[in-house]
Amino acid sequence: MSTKPAIIILSASTLTMAQRVASELGGEVHGFSKRVTDGADVTFDDVAAHLAVLFQEGRPIVAVMATGALIRLLAPQLGDKAVEPPVVALAEDGSVVVPLLGGHHGANDMARQIAGLVNGFAAITTAGDIRFGVALDQPPEGWALGNPESAKRVMADLVAGESARLEGEAPWLADSSLPLSEDGGIVLVVSDAADAVPRRGLLYRPKRLVLGIGCERGCEPEEVLALAIESLSEAGLSPQAVGLVASIDVKADEAALHHVARHLGCPVRFFDAAMLEAETPRLENPSDIVFEEVGCHGVAEGAALASAGSSGELISGKRKSRRATCAIGRAEHPFTVGTLPGRARGRLFVVGIGPGSDGWRSPEVSQMVSESTDLVGYSLYLDLLGPLASGKARHDFDLGKEEARVRHAMELAGEGRSVALVCSGDAGIYAMATLVFELLDKADGPEGLSDGARRIEIAVSPGISALQAAAARAGAPLGHDFCTISLSDLLTPWEDIQRRVTAAGEGDFVIAFYNPVSRKRRTQLAWARDKLLEHRPASSPVILATNLGREGETIRVVPLGDLNVDDVDMLTVVVVGSSNSSTVQTGDGKTWVYTPRGYARKEGTVMTNTFSGDAA
Known part of the structure; x- marks a missing residue:
């Protein structure tokens, strides 16, 4: 969220x-x-x-x-x-x-x-905030309260006039207005040890421990988690004090590592082999075998040390399970979002923003765009995001540069960024989602993706398609079986398109035509109209929906026999009704299109309004 x-x-x-x-x-x-x-x-x-x-x-x-x-x-x-x-x-x-x-x-x-x-x-x-300028039950980023159940009593005692003794280093406590003294009756302990809970006081854990983890490809997540917990227990350390999980970059897409991080509630970061190899002089257990496999002498210990930094230390050397290794490092200061070392696993959000209006953009898509650092897309689509694009790095592409657009988005994500690949309508319907997976499928070819781009996290979020928007504006033309056909022959041979139009006509499907015309292509829609007239009445309703959800939106309904190609442009979706599609006019003079599913033939359905399936 x-x-x-x-x-x-x-x-x-x-x-x-x-x-x-x-x-x-x-x-x-x-x-x-x-x-x-x-x-x-x-x-x-x-x-x-x-x-x-x-x-x-x-x-x-x-x-x-x-x-x-x-x-x-x-x-x-x-x-x-x-x-x-x-x-x-x-x-x-x-x-x-x-x-x-x-x-x-x-x-x-x-x-x-x-x-x-x-x-x-x-x-x-709030009494504590007023008196001391600090909320003891809500420590700052990078810190965890080990015994929150004691916070209310401790705050009450301090407000009542008792003093506290600080054991350990915590600048946010030392610099507050708390009544601190060397003989305070309330103890504020700062420790990453597992058994440091005071009898009367609060325990604060600085999240400065890092788990360096290496594992075989496809290692079971539970095996790695068990190793991590055992390593902490053996060292007498609290899982609450873990602020980071780290490994080598070729493991960025390893499910087990992310499972451990989710369990511990901390981020994951990755380092390339050269950065891990630079830590070789500080390793306790360097391995020539590991070097031959991945280019550094230690993944677990190297990642722990690289994360801890030059002022940090390795406090627990490599421990092994059957298919994984784990080492523990300690940084000088707690890890926070602004101080995390290494590189995050890149994220690619493939989002459909609908026809363009804010009201038709899903909350999930808006959230994904908000979480992104970079936006990639056709310039018009990025403009439609309005204020949501503020503060993001924009990567604008012209129409016709689809593969370059997708490849660029994936490579940006491969650098550890969070990238939104912005599509109109739904990202998976005549849009960029399919090209993302096609490039992944061919990633090992001579023109393939970089290693980082192959290991990104991908999420595809649906949007309202032009088909859905046109149908909703016009009524319910998709009440029964329907299909979509693109009339553009740039990527699909015209012979294939002709075969699909013919089959859809013979099957009496409601048909949504995408890319019906272009500046140079004016004959395909006319051919499709004439072919469909061989299979359905000339009176069959046709919806011409232009600029859906944007300024200048128009919805027209014409009979199939009167469909004029000159009334259609590149921003129009054409929905052709089946032989069963009908129109009905309401009292305000508006004409609605609907395709009955056959409810009226079910005894009692219309009277009792008991619908089933998606139409309900």
Whole structure:
């Protein structure tokens, strides 16, 4: 789920302030569609429903509205405060910022940050934050609280006047306003040891341990996880203190490594053989056999040391299981997002943004684009992302450069970046998803992909296709069997297209024609029309849908016999009804197209409205 803050506004008058807050927090503006028509990154129709979705997704919320209204809207969602996201109410004039929920999950800090930006007052009421300027139950990034069940009692005792003793190094505690003394009755322990929980106090684990792991290709994830846990146990170390899993780059797509990282709740990073080989003088167990296989004298120990850095150390040498090795390093400081060494496994999001309008772009696609560092696509498609593309590296391509576009996206991901390959409609329907897998399938050829590009993580997210959009705008023409056919002969021989059109006509399918015409190609659609007239009535409805979901959208319905090629352009989808497709006109004069599935022949179906299958 995205953790990007959502700045909720209910009127256009607060848009400018909301945009400033969104820029400061790295968030996005969500506007009430009835009152905010331009400028918002996301719009919504139902305030309560939208807030509920954001809250359930764990999204930080900054709502520019009255505190009482926000409380009433979110009241049905309240449950376990340990997992609630930060929720902040911001007065419309910016005068007061109130952290309502998740104060120790970031709301207090967020309120202070916003107040400084808008010259307002942060109305923080959390006792510990007010008194000591620190939330003991919510340590900063790179730290974990080992005994959270004790936090409430410790905070109460400190607020009541007791003092604390700090054992270990933790600048964020030492620099706070906590009442620290050498003989404090409450102990704040900083340790990565497994058995360091104090009798009366709190245990903080700096996430500075790194597990260097090597394994055979296809090694069982549970074997590697068991080895990792055993290695930590043998060294007397806590899994909570692990901040990183590391290995050699040829293992970037090894499922076992990512399984270990997910279990421990930490990232994975990779190093090339040369960087691991540079650590050879510090290895405890160098191996000539490993060098012959991968080009360095130790993967597990080398990765642990490379991650720990020159000031770090190897605290547990290589341990072996049947098919894996594990070593443990300790860095001088905890690992944080901004200080992670090595390279991440690259991610390629292949996304379909629909016809182009924000309302037809799925939340999953928007999230993937938000998480990306780079956007690759046809310039028009990237422009349609609007504010969502802000701050991303754009890689624009012209039409006709499809393979170059996909290859570039995959190679960028191979460098460890998160890349969104942006397609219109659905990414898998006459779009780039298929080319991604085709290039992977041919990756070992002379024109193949780099090793890094072959090991990326791939996710394909669906979008509303032009076919679906045209059908929805026109009614329900896809109520029964249908097919899609591209009339472009650039990639498909015209003879194959003719055979498919003929078969679809004989089968009486509803047909959606993609790429019906181009500037130079005007005859294929006319041929298809004439061929279909051999198999279905001239009165069969044809939908001409142009600029779907964008400015200038037009939906026309004409009889098949009257279909004129000159009425169709490159931005038009043509949907030809079957012999059973019909039209019906409503009282407002609108003509709708539908293809009956046969429900009326099922006794009682129409009267009782009991549908089955996808149509329901």
